[in-house]
Amino acid sequence: MNVTLTVNGEIRSASVPPETTLLVFLREHLLLTGAKTGCDIGDCGACTVIVDGKAVNACLMLAAQADGRAVTTIEGLATREGLHPLQKVFEETGALQCGFCGPGVILTSKALLDENPDPTTEEIRTALAGNLCRCTGYVKMIDGIHEAAKMMQSATPALPAPEQR
Amino acid sequence: MAEDLDVLDKTRIAPVDSLRRADEDLRLPVVARPSTLPLEPPLVPQVGEQTHAVGLRAQRPDSRDHGLGLTRYIDDIALPGMLYARIKRAGVASARIKSIDISAAEAMPGVMAVLLGREIPTNLFGTSIVDQPLLADPIVRQAGDGVAAVAAVTEQIAQAACDAIKVEYEPLPGVYDAIEALKPESHKVHGGDTNVYAKKVIRQGDVERGFAESYRIYEDEYYTPGIEHAPMEPFTSIADWDSNGRLTVYASIGRITLARVDLSKTLHVPISRIRVIGTIVGGNFGGKNEIRHEPVLALLAKKAGRPVKGRFTRVEEFVASTIRHAFFMKYKTGVSKDGKILARQIRMILDGGAYCSFSETTLGKACILSTGPYHVPNSFIEGYVVYTNKTTAGSMRGFGAPQVCFAYESQMDDIARDLKIDPLELRMKNFFRDGSMTATGQVLHSVKVIESMQNAVKKFGWETQS
Amino acid sequence: MKHRGRGLASMWYPVGFTGYANPSGAVVKVNEDGTAVVLTGTVETGQGSLGVLGQIAAEALGLAPNDIHIISGDTDTCPMDTGAIASRTTYITGNAVRIAAEKARDILFEVAAEMLGVKPNMLEAKDHKIQVQSFPSRNVAIADVSSRAHNGIGTPPIGSATWNPPMVPMDPETGQGKPFGTYVYATQIAEVDVDDETGEVEVLRVTASHDCGTAINPMLVEGQIDGGVYMGLGFALYEEILFDKAGKQINCNLTNYIMPTTLDMPAIDEDIVENYDHTGPFGAKAVGEPSLVPTAPAITNAIYDAVGVRITALPATAERVLAAIKAKRAREQKQIPA
Numbered sequence: 001m002n003v004t005l006t007v008n009g010e011i012r013s014a015s016v017p018p019e020t021t022l023l024v025f026l027r028e029h030l031l032l033t034g035a036k037t038g039c040d041i042g043d044c045g046a047c048t049v050i051v052d053g054k055a056v057n058a059c060l061m062l063a064a065q066a067d068g069r070a071v072t073t074i075e076g077l078a079t080r081e082g083l084h085p086l087q088k089v090f091e092e093t094g095a096l097q098c099g100f101c102g103p104g105v106i107l108t109s110k111a112l113l114d115e116n117p118d119p120t121t122e123e124i125r126t127a128l129a130g131n132l133c134r135c136t137g138y139v140k141m142i143d144g145i146h147e148a149a150k151m152m153q154s155a156t157p158a159l160p161a162p163e164q165r
Numbered sequence: 166m167a168e169d170l171d172v173l174d175k176t177r178i179a180p181v182d183s184l185r186r187a188d189e190d191l192r193l194p195v196v197a198r199p200s201t202l203p204l205e206p207p208l209v210p211q212v213g214e215q216t217h218a219v220g221l222r223a224q225r226p227d228s229r230d231h232g233l234g235l236t237r238y239i240d241d242i243a244l245p246g247m248l249y250a251r252i253k254r255a256g257v258a259s260a261r262i263k264s265i266d267i268s269a270a271e272a273m274p275g276v277m278a279v280l281l282g283r284e285i286p287t288n289l290f291g292t293s294i295v296d297q298p299l300l301a302d303p304i305v306r307q308a309g310d311g312v313a314a315v316a317a318v319t320e321q322i323a324q325a326a327c328d329a330i331k332v333e334y335e336p337l338p339g340v341y342d343a344i345e346a347l348k349p350e351s352h353k354v355h356g357g358d359t360n361v362y363a364k365k366v367i368r369q370g371d372v373e374r375g376f377a378e379s380y381r382i383y384e385d386e387y388y389t390p391g392i393e394h395a396p397m398e399p400f401t402s403i404a405d406w407d408s409n410g411r412l413t414v415y416a417s418i419g420r421i422t423l424a425r426v427d428l429s430k431t432l433h434v435p436i437s438r439i440r441v442i443g444t445i446v447g448g449n450f451g452g453k454n455e456i457r458h459e460p461v462l463a464l465l466a467k468k469a470g471r472p473v474k475g476r477f478t479r480v481e482e483f484v485a486s487t488i489r490h491a492f493f494m495k496y497k498t499g500v501s502k503d504g505k506i507l508a509r510q511i512r513m514i515l516d517g518g519a520y521c522s523f524s525e526t527t528l529g530k531a532c533i534l535s536t537g538p539y540h541v542p543n544s545f546i547e548g549y550v551v552y553t554n555k556t557t558a559g560s561m562r563g564f565g566a567p568q569v570c571f572a573y574e575s576q577m578d579d580i581a582r583d584l585k586i587d588p589l590e591l592r593m594k595n596f597f598r599d600g601s602m603t604a605t606g607q608v609l610h611s612v613k614v615i616e617s618m619q620n621a622v623k624k625f626g627w628e629t630q631s
Numbered sequence: 632m633k634h635r636g637r638g639l640a641s642m643w644y645p646v647g648f649t650g651y652a653n654p655s656g657a658v659v660k661v662n663e664d665g666t667a668v669v670l671t672g673t674v675e676t677g678q679g680s681l682g683v684l685g686q687i688a689a690e691a692l693g694l695a696p697n698d699i700h701i702i703s704g705d706t707d708t709c710p711m712d713t714g715a716i717a718s719r720t721t722y723i724t725g726n727a728v729r730i731a732a733e734k735a736r737d738i739l740f741e742v743a744a745e746m747l748g749v750k751p752n753m754l755e756a757k758d759h760k761i762q763v764q765s766f767p768s769r770n771v772a773i774a775d776v777s778s779r780a781h782n783g784i785g786t787p788p789i790g791s792a793t794w795n796p797p798m799v800p801m802d803p804e805t806g807q808g809k810p811f812g813t814y815v816y817a818t819q820i821a822e823v824d825v826d827d828e829t830g831e832v833e834v835l836r837v838t839a840s841h842d843c844g845t846a847i848n849p850m851l852v853e854g855q856i857d858g859g860v861y862m863g864l865g866f867a868l869y870e871e872i873l874f875d876k877a878g879k880q881i882n883c884n885l886t887n888y889i890m891p892t893t894l895d896m897p898a899i900d901e902d903i904v905e906n907y908d909h910t911g912p913f914g915a916k917a918v919g920e921p922s923l924v925p926t927a928p929a930i931t932n933a934i935y936d937a938v939g940v941r942i943t944a945l946p947a948t949a950e951r952v953l954a955a956i957k958a959k960r961a962r963e964q965k966q967i968p969a
Contacts, residue, residue, distance in 0.1 A: 034234025098677025367806025
């Protein structure tokens with residue numbers, strides 16, 4: 001069957017068997033290998049991508065279910081202007097070690113920050129509960145998400161307050 | 166390509182069907198463009214004005230690729246014409262293979278090669294005792310043993326072909342408990358007259374005299390279970406032959422030189438004709454220190470004439486790789502009235518599972534470290550690893566140290582409580598110092614255990630809390 | 632009711648293999664522009680070891696970490712290395728890299744000595760310069776020295792070395808010997824809440840003080856400590872492979888094999904003990920494996936402090952802790968005279 005979706009802002013389509021998961025679609029048909037196969041049954045979160053603003057396990061979603069939707073993968077996060085604040089903070093602080101869980105962790109965090117620009121530590125922990133990491137103990141990740149949230153807030157230009165003038 | 170994209174005005178919202186038609190009409194490549202890489206230099210504190218590179222909180226060289234999802238792990242590598250391998254697992258822990266019927270699997274469209282254990286030139290490997298077959302033939306000793314392997318054009322076909330392989334087993338008696346395995350009447354996993362395959366003894370001083378001089382003697386037993394490494398990246402390798410008969414193996418293995426030696430021994434190919442490329446490992450923790458299926462992949466690749474990738478499923482990662490040894494420990498410690506350790510007798514049994522792997526190293530480290538970071542003038546340590554028909558235990562982060570540390574530090578607290586001595590003070594009385602001698606007679610240097618306790622106590626706020 | 636407790640555990644841990652040779656080789660090549668390439672047979676498994684090796688080479692050559700490029704993990708092109716195992720990379724491969732870099736630097740010294748009109752043994756490499764010891768203003772840029780070595784003198788600065796820790800194998804009868812080059816030490820303290828109605832243990836914070844010799848990169852050392860405490864937490868409270876009576880694993884997937892998630896993690900306060908081991912590269916030893924060793928007993932000692940029960944079998948699941956609490960209550964009731 002033919003699946004067409006918007007990946008990182010660009011429309012892509014491919015003809016795939018109906019049982020193809022979104023993860024296989026991205027990795028094998030679009031050659032976007034940033035999302036990883038860690039368990040293939042939705043336990044580890046290494047395959048996390050963002051579909052219509054929500055972080056999902058790409059191994060649990062059929063490619064057909066993503067038809068017509070907008071998918072963001074780790075490859076689509078950095079822009080010509082530079083790294084996403086999460087990428088920047090994570091690389092500067094060594095928040096990732098082996099890095100295998102990294103794309104999933106970063107995308108889950110991005111989905112969180114898009115919805116909740118100033119999350120509490122508890123909210124970060126809850127959001128990341130489905131992303132397993134065996135190296136880092138999540139410590140520098142959680143700190144990094146706070147830091148990235150601060151960066152993103154300060155980067156937003158403050159609203160003008162004309163009524164005071 | 167940028168011009169092509171402009172044809173599809175991205176701001177216009179079009180129904181998916183028309184987009185799909187437009188897409189097909191345009192024959193867009195299905196590969197999304199990689200994002201333009203940011204060019205700002207990574208954050209590395211600069212060395213200058215007589216400062217040092219050592220001690221810098223420098224950014225890791227791989228961290229940008231990690232964050233961008235560009236790190237190329239082994240599963241992200243695909244060679245042209247590459248096939249996918251699957252290994253059929255026994256699913257029974259102790260049995261003799263009576264027959265294997267691979268005809269249905271071989272007849273499946275898309276199946277390019279099937280391999281059995283008897284086709285492997287030397288179907289045994291191991292880091293110290295060479296006792297582990299790559300594919301069981303004919304004895305199955307653990308449920309995760311492979312019995313046949315298939316290479317096919319897709320993973321799904323390879324799996325279906327594995328399912329179509331019919332194996333007839335003759336059940337054998339088994340032993341599933343390390344203590345049971347010590348009994349004379351127990352099933353012998355590898356034949357012979359004992360399941361004990363590694364033993365370690367360390368003696369220093371006179372432990373009986375030490376106990377005789379002791380004010381109190383404490384005897385306790387401890388147990389720690391088998392643990393899975395569970396790296397996020399499953400064990401994966403690719404085998405590829407060139408036309409000169411030279412083999413290249415890409416693998417997420419932490420010890421490529423050992424892997425090359427084992428490949429050479431099992432395949433009967435000279436070392437000079439084997440290249441092992443260790444890809445960035447997506448988590449190791451000791452579980453990726455030796456070969457698992459690489460010779461099997463190499464032989465499948467040779468049969469099929471195409472490169473072959475094998476990736477463990479998450480379940481295989483549990484049942485067909487190694488695990489941390491389960492430990493049964495007995496600690497007998499004699500102390501003086503003021504809390505000085507005078508003698509320690511330790512006996513430990515390690516559940517080694519079906520094959521040796523890194524058991525000897527694990528046992529050695531566990532025995533050496535079992536007295537704790539304490540000066541013990543009289544010690545007698547004996548440790549044994551036994552075969553059982555359970556998952557093979559091998560190296561895992563700490564090599565026996567977390568197990569014995571659980572025992573000696575639990576007992577230290579109990580001794581302190583019983584003697585009504587502060588647990589910190591009891592440790593302080595016994596800690597190693599520079600020049601202390603270990604149970605193996607090694608004189609220590611660079612000892613900082615006292616400082617580590619002082620720092621931890623201060624940072625934690627131990628004193629202010631009590 | 633929840634009870635708070637705290638527990639402490641110390642440990643020691645050796646670096647490298649147990650009385651067996653486990654050498655590492657390294658090749659360091661200084662380029663014409665004063666940057667360098669390091670060849671090593673080890674493999675990056677997530678610890679950040681390649682960055683650490685780069686910092687060691689940079690220190691020996693008087694360069695910055697960014698000036699070093701590492702090639703690793705290929706049996707055809709890289710020198711022999713026993714591999715990323717036994718917490719040995721910084722200590723053993725690091726020593727090989729240090730010595731190889733010093734050999735390459737000595738070639739630079741020969742060339743620079745002539746350029747500066749001094750003896751080679753009066754020189755040092757710092758800040759991208761070869762300079763006269765105690766007279767840093769008399770210097771020449773490493774790039775210029777290396778370019779001259781390559782194209783003028785004809786002695787490209789390439790150094791290679793191997794290193795194996797000094798050991799004496801253990802006697803099979805008595806176990807006496809010197810199995811390791813050096814050891815590291817650590818103490819961890821855990822604070823827990825234990826619910827005496829459910830047996831549930833919550834680890835609130837862990838203070839982890841580790842001796843790793845010189846911390847080549849303190850940020851990466853902290854990362855190793857964080858990950859070690861995480862793995863120790865799993866060992867203490869959650870993780871256990873369960874087998875059925877026929878030797879088959881029951882919980883062989885990440886759904887049923889319980890590993891700590893973000894929700895289980897305590898706050899971690901890392902501490903690096905000041906130390907310098909003269910046998911290690913620039914005083915460094917190891918931290919990879921040891922960081923997980925004392926966590927479990929620190930937690931079970933804290934459980935004892937909270938509710939007075941001794942856990943002797945791991946993991947200390949809620950069921951086990953609750954059973955121990957109930958057994959303790961039963962014992963205490965028996966002791967009360969009727």
